Amino acid sequence: MTAAVAAFRAGNAPHILQVFEVGTATMMASKGAIVPVGKVMKDAGQKFDPKAYIPAVGGYYTAPSGEMLSMPFNSSTTVFYINKDAFKAAGIDTTKAPTSWPEVALAAAQLKASGHKCPLTIAWQGWTQLESFSAWHNVEFATKGNGLGGLDARMKVNSPLHVRHIGNLANMHQQGLFVYKGRANVPEATFISGECAMITTSAGFYGNVKKNAKFAWAIAPLPYYPDVPGAPQNTVIGGASLWVMAGKKPDEYKGVAKFFNYISSPEVQSASHKRTGYLPITTAAFQLTEKSGFYKANPGSDVAVNQMVRKVTDKSRGIRLGNYVQIRTIEDEELEGVWAGKKTAKEALDNIVTRGNELLARFEKANKK
Amino acid sequence: MEKRVFFRSSWLPWVLMAPQVAVIALFFFWPAAQALLQSVQQSDAFGTSVEWVGLENFRNLWNDQTYLASFYTTAIFSSLVAVLGIGISLLLAVFADRIVKGALAYKTLLIWPYAVAPAVAGVLWLFMFAPSVGVVAYWLGVMGMDWNHLLNSTHAMALVVMAAVWKQISYNFLFFLAGLQSIPKSLIEAAAIDGARPWRRFWTIVFPLLSPTTFFLLVINVVYAFFDTFAIIDAATQGGPGKDTAILVYKVYFDGFKAMDMGGSAAQSVVLMVIVVALTVVQFRYVEKKVNY
Numbered sequence: 001m002t003a004a005v006a007a008f009r010a011g012n013a014p015h016i017l018q019v020f021e022v023g024t025a026t027m028m029a030s031k032g033a034i035v036p037v038g039k040v041m042k043d044a045g046q047k048f049d050p051k052a053y054i055p056a057v058g059g060y061y062t063a064p065s066g067e068m069l070s071m072p073f074n075s076s077t078t079v080f081y082i083n084k085d086a087f088k089a090a091g092i093d094t095t096k097a098p099t100s101w102p103e104v105a106l107a108a109a110q111l112k113a114s115g116h117k118c119p120l121t122i123a124w125q126g127w128t129q130l131e132s133f134s135a136w137h138n139v140e141f142a143t144k145g146n147g148l149g150g151l152d153a154r155m156k157v158n159s160p161l162h163v164r165h166i167g168n169l170a171n172m173h174q175q176g177l178f179v180y181k182g183r184a185n186v187p188e189a190t191f192i193s194g195e196c197a198m199i200t201t202s203a204g205f206y207g208n209v210k211k212n213a214k215f216a217w218a219i220a221p222l223p224y225y226p227d228v229p230g231a232p233q234n235t236v237i238g239g240a241s242l243w244v245m246a247g248k249k250p251d252e253y254k255g256v257a258k259f260f261n262y263i264s265s266p267e268v269q270s271a272s273h274k275r276t277g278y279l280p281i282t283t284a285a286f287q288l289t290e291k292s293g294f295y296k297a298n299p300g301s302d303v304a305v306n307q308m309v310r311k312v313t314d315k316s317r318g319i320r321l322g323n324y325v326q327i328r329t330i331e332d333e334e335l336e337g338v339w340a341g342k343k344t345a346k347e348a349l350d351n352i353v354t355r356g357n358e359l360l361a362r363f364e365k366a367n368k369k
Numbered sequence: 370m371e372k373r374v375f376f377r378s379s380w381l382p383w384v385l386m387a388p389q390v391a392v393i394a395l396f397f398f399w400p401a402a403q404a405l406l407q408s409v410q411q412s413d414a415f416g417t418s419v420e421w422v423g424l425e426n427f428r429n430l431w432n433d434q435t436y437l438a439s440f441y442t443t444a445i446f447s448s449l450v451a452v453l454g455i456g457i458s459l460l461l462a463v464f465a466d467r468i469v470k471g472a473l474a475y476k477t478l479l480i481w482p483y484a485v486a487p488a489v490a491g492v493l494w495l496f497m498f499a500p501s502v503g504v505v506a507y508w509l510g511v512m513g514m515d516w517n518h519l520l521n522s523t524h525a526m527a528l529v530v531m532a533a534v535w536k537q538i539s540y541n542f543l544f545f546l547a548g549l550q551s552i553p554k555s556l557i558e559a560a561a562i563d564g565a566r567p568w569r570r571f572w573t574i575v576f577p578l579l580s581p582t583t584f585f586l587l588v589i590n591v592v593y594a595f596f597d598t599f600a601i602i603d604a605a606t607q608g609g610p611g612k613d614t615a616i617l618v619y620k621v622y623f624d625g626f627k628a629m630d631m632g633g634s635a636a637q638s639v640v641l642m643v644i645v646v647a648l649t650v651v652q653f654r655y656v657e658k659k660v661n662y
Contacts, residue, residue: 001414001629002626002627002629005414005415005416005629008415008416009415009416026413026414026629027414029413029414030413030414030415030417031417032415032417032418033414033415033417118501180519180520181500181501181519182519183607183609189502190501193501193502195501323628323630325627325628325629326623326624326628326630329607329608329623329628332607332609333435333608333609333610333611333612334611336519336520336609336610336611337610337611339520340520340521340522340610340611342611355435358429358432358433362411362429362633365411366411366412366413366420366632367413367418
């Protein structure tokens with residue numbers, strides 16, 4: 001994205017730009033720099049039906065006006081991976097992965113008792129433990145439908161449920177049941193190597209595990225708290241989408257539209273979904289994959305899809321905030337304070353809210369026109 | 370008596386200076402002016418809407434507790450890098466200067482790290498100290514020290530300082546070695562004949578004669594620690610744990626290049642520029658008085 005901004009400022013932008021979900025609000029606010037995908041497809045005379053997309057995916061990239069702004073491409077969500085060999089060694093039943101946080105804590109304790117050094121680790125801590133966690137339990141991450149409803153959204157992550165969850169994780173960290181292995185996807189390597197037995201991370205990690213893990217493993221839905229009403233709801237989207245940049249020739253846009261038509265065809269989407277673990281972004285691709293018998297042959301590969309193809313609520317549709325890159329970093333910084341034992345869960349989450357809100361207020365001001 | 374050379378022609382000095390002035394104007398004054406301009410504006414990522422906001426970017430900075438805290442972090446980091454970098458390389462240079470056999474090999478090896486890009490240096494050290502897979506982290510574990518720079522701020526600071534110092538030692542080493550070789554042997558021999566031991570010879574003769582070099586390196590190393598180390602930090606710790614290794618220049622880099630907040634980032638770089646200019650002035654006014662040319 002940085003390179004693309006530089007290219008755009010130099011008048012030499014690419015036609016299509018792949019931007020991760022965290023940059024979505026920034027892209028949407030940059031109205032002069034982009035052309036909505038809906039418009040590109042219409043102008044080129046390509047058939048384009050926004051309803052063909054899985055609602056939680058399509059809705060995320062759609063403006064409040066109902067126009068689809070970017071092309072969903074590699075969409076992922078948060079799931080839970082377990083090392084079945086490690087579970088067996090610790091004498092835990094592997095027919096069913098832990099589904100709730102109390103069960104995860106129990107399994108972690110058993111793993112630790114059997115000598116495992118890292119029962120649980122967490123990748124993308126802000127995304128999996130705050131953002132997706134909120135949608136999964138149908139609680140607000142931020143106001144205004146988590147930012148989808150407007151730029152005046154403000155953070156809400158210091159609710160009692162959030163404090164309880166981060167507090168629980170902090171306890172687990174102190175007891176050595178959860179081991180912090182770094183920001184973003186850095187911890188994923190410790191699952192592949194067998195060092196950590198459980199991890200919460202992106203569904204897009206599937207391809208890597210399938211190729212490189214030298215042990216039996218399984219994918220399960222993200223754990224939740226069974227006593228929370230409405231949980232589990234659905235998890236939020238991650239990954240990236242394709243944006244069309246402004247200022248190109250009409251004929252070139254026709255080419256872009258044709259290309260989009262190709263990559264969103266059920267066959268291409270289904271093949272990519274099977275290979276990488278990213279979501280099949282259209283309902284047709286999902287059905288095609290199902291028909292091919294892939295889910296039956298690869299148990300767990302449908303977990304991510306099932307988490308997403310549910311009826312969404314205003315609290316679970318997705319999270320789209322301005323200055324999101326910095327907010328993610330704030331989440332990392334404050335949570336590290338909790339794992340290091342320097343801050344309580346409440347202090348850290350309060351800080352995330354205060355610091356995040358300052359950034360949101362600034363983004364609102366800079367982009368109100 | 371001072372000797373001065375005068376040019377009779379009024380235009381010749383300007384012509385001779387022109388290439389250098391052009392380079393400085395293009396690569397320093399122009400970007401600096403751009404930074405000044407952007408620091409009083411707020412714009413979206415692509416620069417399609419630019420708004421004049423006056424000093425608001427600066428006000429936001431002063432209201433940000435974490436920004437103020439990073440001054441402290443920067444002070445610690447820069448002093449450690451400058452002092453350790455200069456100290457260790459001086460030691461190495463003194464030893465390398467005394468070596469008779471294989472001097473060239475030692476010198477080459479010592480200069481090598483300078484060719485390594487900062488980001489690569491950061492990654493190298495990160496690999497050695499990675500808590501679960503790093504060689505050094507493993508040895509430390511065997512010796513009973515639980516190394517974890519992901520959550521332990523002291524460890525994280527030590528890691529980035531080591532990487533930054535390691536990279537800069539070569540540069541310092543070159544200058545110290547050249548400085549040592551330009552000290553007349555006769556002075557040292559005379560002191561030796563008078564009965565001064567190596568330790569005393571070093572502090573009374575070598576060190577004072579090296580002071581111009583040391584002073585130059587002090588200025589260069591402070592500038593290095595302030596400006597050139599963001600890639601090391603980005604590769605090794607990303608400013609973490611928390612914000613405990615997020616020095617000022619790292620935040621400039623992160624806000625500007627990762628988070629696309631051009632106005633805020635420009636304001637920070639202006640602040641940084643002012644600090645470094647002030648530090649350099651202080652060094653030239655006060656520290657330079659102790660230098661013997």
